Amino acid sequence: MPRPSDELDRYDLTCQRLREALLGQLPASVDLAATVTAHAYWACVAVSRDGTDWEQALRDYTILAQQQAVAESEAERREIALLRRELAQTRGPVLDVGAGWGRLVPLYAGLNRPAVYVEPATLGVQLMRRSGLNRVVQSGGETLPLADSAFAVAVIGWVLHHHAAPDVDAPAILAQAARVLAPGGQLLSIEPLGENFCQTEWTSLLSEAGFHINRVEWFFTSEPASGKTERYTLAVGTRGVD
Ligand SMILES: C[S@@+](CC[C@H](N)C(=O)[O-])C[C@H]1O[C@@H](n2cnc3c(N)ncnc32)[C@H](O)[C@@H]1O
Known part of the structure; x- marks a missing residue:
C-alpha cells in the first residue's frame, strides 16, 4: 500500500481504512462517520506532529476507536447538549479557538450562529476550508489576529490540558481570548480533568486571565483501557469588565 504524503490525501485514505475496519463493528448508537473523522484526524496529527509511522498510527487509532467509540459518542452527546444550552443564552458570532477539524460546525449552524474558527494545524484548516467554511484562521490561540472586544462568546475545547506541550501556552491563549471577548463576554471551556490537568490548575488559569468562573460542570467520566480516568x-467564565 503506498503511503500518501499530502496531508489531505493521507487523511482521506486514513478515513477509508478506518471505515473499512469499523464497518459493522460498532453499535447503531454510534455515529460511524463522526468516529471515523475524529480518529482519522488524531491519527494524522500523530503522523505529522509526532512523526509516528502512518501504518502504526492507523492500527493504534483503529483499536482506540473499537475500544472507546461507544463511550466517546455518549460523552460527545452530553458535551454538545451543554454547549447548546450555554450558547442559546448568548448572542452574536462565536469564536472557536483550537477548532480542530470543525467538529462543532453543525452545533453552531443548528443555532444559526456565525462562527470564526482558529486552528494552528494545517490539516484542520484544510478540512474546514474544504467543507466550505470561509472564516477559518490558521493561527495558534496565543496570537489571535482578531480585533479587541469583537466577540460575545468564545469556545476553547480540549486545548488547554495540553499546556505542558511546547506549542500550547495556556496563559497566552486565555489572555488572547479575554482580549477579543467584549467585557461581560462568555468563555465556554471544556477539558478532561485528571492526573495531568486538575481543576485547580484549570480554574487558576482562567481566573488569572481575568475570567470570573460562574460554573464548573462535570458531564462524563471516561474510563479508558489505559486506566487513566478523566472527568x-x-x-463557564465571564470576561471581567476593564
Ligand atoms: C483535541 S483537539 C480539539 C478540537 C476541537 N476544539 C474540538 O473540540 O473538537 C485540540 C486542537 O487544538 C489545536 N491546538 C494545538 N495547539 C494549539 C494552540 N496553541 N492554540 C490553539 N489550538 C491549538 C490542535 O491542533 C487540535 O486541533
Missing part, C-alpha cells in the same frame, strides 16, 4: 468538564 470531562465544562467551565
